[in-house]
Amino acid sequence: MFNADLHCHSNVSDGTLTPMAVAERAKANGVDIWALTDHDEINGIAAARAAAAALDLRYVSGVEISITWANQTIHIVGLQIDETNPQLLQGLATTRGGRERRAREMATQLAAVGIPGAFEGALKHVGNPDLISRTHFARYLVEIGRCVDTSEVFRNFLTEGNPGYVPHRWATLEQSVRWIRGAGGLAVVAHPGRYKLSSLAFGAFFDEFKQLGGSAIEVITGSHTPDQYGYYVKVAVDYGFLASRGSDFHSPTESRVDLGGLPPLPDNVTPIWHDW
């Protein structure tokens, strides 16, 4: 099997390992082609590319952009991007921009339910001060013993209807696809099975993504159940999308799926790497 892992995170966003350590783990786990896709941030790419070259690991530049569509947060992965493209850099900087204010509001809410100091606590887990995320708050809540693991955190805090949830407006779908394509990249819908959209809304979303020039969807991801693999194979075939595969690895102790540890893409879809 050709082992592609085209979605994962380093401590430049909300992963716990450095880009170099992620590269080493990918190599050790038998990954043949690898992309680091930090949230809204390309600052890990230079180190990731250098580490991959030293390890003789094929490397593809990547990013995972947060967008808001129909009041839902959705993630769009960009692959094979030119990370020096000025419009992409500007767009990502704007997307990151509201994170600190949002984090302060999250901390205010948590303080109101008896968890003081969460902003400072989350910051201790942050590798890149520009990118404070819910994951860093989750690690703090585990650190202080409020929850046993980050999954328990996301079931009880930081998500819609729970303390610490602050609605946020990210980039638009149109912007994310324009920035990625403008930087020579391919746009991919990350973990589609995670979004709570009706089937009608999903249809509208995929139609719009296709029409904007989106290329692919993740079919095999750490976020999908085996049933969902089959469902998104059908979506890829119906819409003519290429299929991608990525673990969404964040940390050796938190991630359910390790780098390179997913089943192969089914035969009846075209891999996004088919002509690389």
Ligand code: AMP
């Ligand atoms: P943010 O970009 O600050 O909204 O944080 C989003 C990140 O939180 C995602 O990329 C995941 O790493 C993590 N996350 C969100 N929901 C969950 C969940 N239910 N379980 C585990 N991690 C989650």
Ligand code: MN
């Ligand atoms: Mn994440």
Ligand code: MN
């Ligand atoms: Mn994501």
Ligand code: MN
């Ligand atoms: Mn991700």
